[in-house]
Structure formats: structure tokens, C-alpha cells
Amino acid sequence: MMTESPLRADIVEVGRRMYARGYTASNDGNISVRLGADRLLMTPKSVCKGFMTPDMMCITDLEGRKLQGDRDPSSEMLMHLEVYRQRPDVQAVVHAHPPIATGFAVAGIPLDRAVLAEVLTTLGSIPIAEYATPSTRELPEAVRKYVKAHDGMLLANHGALTVGPDVYAAYYKMETIEHFAKISLVARLLGRENLISREEVMRLQELRGSYGIKAPAPICTDDQTVVDVCQVVQAPAGDGRRLIPDDVDGVVVPPVAARDEVSPKPSTKAEAEIRLTYRELSALIEDAIRNLR
Ligand SMILES: [Zn+2]
Numbered sequence: 001m002m003t004e005s006p007l008r009a010d011i012v013e014v015g016r017r018m019y020a021r022g023y024t025a026s027n028d029g030n031i032s033v034r035l036g037a038d039r040l041l042m043t044p045k046s047v048c049k050g051f052m053t054p055d056m057m058c059i060t061d062l063e064g065r066k067l068q069g070d071r072d073p074s075s076e077m078l079m080h081l082e083v084y085r086q087r088p089d090v091q092a093v094v095h096a097h098p099p100i101a102t103g104f105a106v107a108g109i110p111l112d113r114a115v116l117a118e119v120l121t122t123l124g125s126i127p128i129a130e131y132a133t134p135s136t137r138e139l140p141e142a143v144r145k146y147v148k149a150h151d152g153m154l155l156a157n158h159g160a161l162t163v164g165p166d167v168y169a170a171y172y173k174m175e176t177i178e179h180f181a182k183i184s185l186v187a188r189l190l191g192r193e194n195l196i197s198r199e200e201v202m203r204l205q206e207l208r209g210s211y212g213i214k215a216p217a218p219i220c221t222d223d224q225t226v227v228d229v230c231q232v233v234q235a236p237a238g239d240g241r242r243l244i245p246d247d248v249d250g251v252v253v254p255p256v257a258a259r260d261e262v263s264p265k266p267s268t269k270a271e272a273e274i275r276l277t278y279r280e281l282s283a284l285i286e287d288a289i290r291n292l293r
Contacts, residue, residue, distance in 0.1 A: 007033050007041055008054035009055040009101070014171045019050025023096040024175060028159075030074035030259045033092045033167050034084065038062055042080065044071030060250035075135040082140030083163055087094065087149050087216070094222045094260070098157035098178035100185055104128075111180055114196040114221075114235035121179050121211065123152045124219050124231030126177055131156035148228045149217030152177050165214070197238025277282065 004022060018024050018031075029049050032042040042058050043049065058069035062278050064077050072078065080093045089288070104111060111126035112121075116164045119126075127146050132138035132155070143161060145152045152162040164170035179281050187193045187281040198221045205219045236244045 004035060005054070007035065008057050008161050010167045011041065011043060011057060012052045012054055014167050015049035015052045018094075018096050018174070019048065019172065021098075021175075021178075022136060023098040023178065024049050025097070027107075029094075029096040030076050030080070031076070031092070031094050031167060032077075034061060034082045034090075037130065039067065040080065040084065042073045042077065044069065044073060045075045047071070076139065078135070078137060079139045079143055079161070082144055083147050083161075086144060087163060089165070089214075089216070090163040091165050092170040094162050094164075094167070094170040094174050096174055097157060098174065098181070101126075101154060101160045101177045101181035103185070104181050105159065106157050108156065110232055111177065111184060113184070113193065113230060114201050115184060115193060115197075116180060116195065117204055118203060120233065121194070121208050121213055123173060123176060123180075124150065124217070125178070125233045126150070126152050126154060126160075127149070127227060127232070128156050129156040129161075131158070134158060138287065146227055149231055150227075151216060194243045195234070195236055195246065197242050197244055198235040199238045200242045201233055201235045213264065213292060261286065 011033065014031055015029070016096050018029055023029065027046050027048055028126055031049070032040050038061055040062065042060060043052065044056050044058050047056060056069075056071060058071060058073040059067045061076065062081060064073070064081050066073060070196050076095055079095065083093050085089055101111070105128055108126045108128065110219070114120060119153045125149060129142040129146050132142040139232055142155070143153070147161075147163065151164065152160065154160050156179075160174060162170045162177065164173055164174035184193070188214045201219060201221055208215055215231070217231050219233050220235055221235045238244060
């Protein structure tokens with residue numbers, strides 16, 4: 001276990017990086033680390049994460065009682081406490097509002113499609129925890145469902161949460177989520193998102209073991225699997241192919257704007273959006289009226 005002083009410095013540095021990269025604005029976001037078996041070191045409420053100093057941090061017990069510090073602990077302390085309760089292996093928790101990943105959280109689109117090998121071997125899937133009022137007891141309840149099996153998740157209409165064996169590992173997972181969100185957004189804007197096949201996903205999962213990557217749960221490619229024991233990834237059967245074009249078998253990934261808020265999964269061709277110019281639409285209506293006569 002590291003001593004307290006380097007951990008305070010690490011939190012300051014991670015806060016500075018989050019603010020510099022635009023993952024937080026104003027006083028958003030919070031960071032905590034375990035300090036021994038029964039104490040946490042946590043960012044205080046109402047400070048900009050880009051301009052913290054080591055002496056600003058609070059020390060609390062695992063029930064959230066403040067033990068040391070001039071300032072009060074983060075307003076999202078309850079969410080942090082819940083993560084440490086559910087995951088004895090976790091040593092650090094990072095919460096931020098990275099804008100592109102948060103855009104997916106606002107659109108109700110989880111980052112759970114098999115697209116990037118690196119993301120599959122590290123985070124697996126990135127689900128969306130149900131909407132909860134920030135800083136209330138609702139938020140830890142929403143997070144509880146996913147945190148046992150996931151090291152990173154989106155928070156509906158709010159932001160993202162990552163955990164790790166130290167504060168830098170948790171922070172890097174936040175970077176991975178935002179980077180993955182950016183790539184996914186570009187691919188969808190370009191109109192094509194080829195998916196890694198189910199078989200290849202399983203091969204990547206085996207690589208996790210050989211690289212020594214510790215994951216809280218295995219990857220599953222079956223929708224029916226429960227999210228608290230499994231990382232559910234959307235990956236089609238490959239039949240020998242490793243990449244599956246997104247328009248195979250009548251499955252189309254519609255542009256982001258065409259997606260139904262409550263239906264984040266790929267729609268069939270029959271449900272895909274059709275765009276017409278005003279002139280084309282008028283011609284169609286005129287045709288229909290002519291046919292009626
Ligand atoms: Zn927040």
C-alpha cells in the first residue's frame with residue numbers, strides 16, 4: 001500500500017489531466033482512492049479538478065463519515081462508496097463528463113458493439129446505467145447493477161464512471177471510453193460500422209488471459225445474459241469471417257440521428273430511415289393524388 005502523500009499528488013495530477021482534456025467543466029467530476037482497508041482519500045465538493053492542491057483532499061471512512069480535511073467530500077461520494085462496497089478489488093474510482101461519451105449516454109446508445117479489439121480486451125462492453133438524480137441515493141443504486149462486471153460505464157444523461165487497481169488505471173479507462181466514443185461517432189457519421197465477429201470476440205477474450213489483463217467478468221455475446229455476471233457485447237456470428245459489414249443479413253446501423261432513443265440496437269432495413277427532398281416528397285404526394293382520381 002502506498003503512503004498518503006503520493007496518492008494525494010496522483011489525484012491532483014489526474015484531475016489536472018481530466019480538466020485539460022475537457023472531460024470536466026467547472027467543478028464537475030470526482031476522484032477517490034482507497035487509503036488502507038477502511039479509509040478513502042477523495043476530492044472535495046465544489047472545486048475545479050484542474051486546479052486542485054494535495055491539501056484539499058478529504059479522508060472518509062467507508063460509510064462516508066469525514067475523518068480529516070477542511071472541505072466536505074465530493075457530492076457524488078455515495079456512488080464512490082457503493083463501488084468500493086461492491087468491488088473489493090477496486091482501489092480507485094474516477095467520474096467525469098467527457099463530452100462525446102456523455103453524448104452517447106444522452107442518446108441512450110451504449111458503447112457495447114464489437115468494434116475495437118483494444119476495447120474488447122480491456123473494458124469489454126460499456127453499458128449505460130439507468131438515469132438517476134445526481135448526488136442522491138438513486139445513483140449508487142443505478143451503478144450497483146453494472147459495477148460488479150464492468151470497469152467502465154456510462155451514466156444516462158450524466159457522464160461516465162471508471163474504476164481500477166490505481167487512480168491512473170481508472171483514469172486511463174476514462175480516456176479509452178472517450179476515445180472509443182469518438183471513433184464510434186465518426187464511423188457512424190461515415191455510415192458504416194463493420195463489426196468484429198462473435199468468434200473473433202471470443203479469441204480476443206482468450207488474449208485477455210495471455211496478456212494478464214484482469215477483467216471483472218467474462219465477455220458474453222448473448223443478449224439474454226445477465227449484466228451483473230457478464231459483459232454483454234453485440235457481435236454477430238461470423239461464419240468464418242472476422243469482420244461483418246453492417247448491412248449483412250438485413251441489419252443496418254442507422255445514422256445516429258435516426259436512432260430511436262429507447263432502441264439502441266441495430267434496426268432492420270424495414271425500420272431504417274428514408275430521407276427525401278421536399279421536391280421528391282411533393283412528387284410522391286402528387287402521384288398518390290393522381291392515382292386516387
Ligand atoms: Zn457528474
